[in-house]
Amino acid sequence: MEFATQHDLVQHLLLKAGRIMEDVSPEFALPMPENPVEVGKQIDQLTLSANGLCALAAAARMLLEAVPDRS
Numbered sequence: 001m002e003f004a005t006q007h008d009l010v011q012h013l014l015l016k017a018g019r020i021m022e023d024v025s026p027e028f029a030l031p032m033p034e035n036p037v038e039v040g041k042q043i044d045q046l047t048l049s050a051n052g053l054c055a056l057a058a059a060a061r062m063l064l065e066a067v068p069d070r071s
Contacts, residue, residue, distance in 0.1 A: 006063045013060040017053050024049045 024045060033039055 006066060010060045010063050013056045013063070017056045017060075020049055020052055020056075 027042060027045065033042070
């Protein structure tokens with residue numbers, strides 16, 4: 001795979017991660033709900049988002065490590 005293609009893929013993965021963080025951050029910036037079921041839903045959302053971020057980070061890392069050293 002060409003460097004430019006790998007670089008573009010990494011950029012897209014990081015951009016997607018940023019969008020996920022933007023999408024979920026307002027929910028966690030608000031006061032915690034009183035209802036335990038709603039708190040559980042927030043925790044589930046955090047877990048789902050965190051898992052997605054970890055997957056995107058792992059994919060970006062693998063692509064980056066596959067790029068030949070250009071220094």
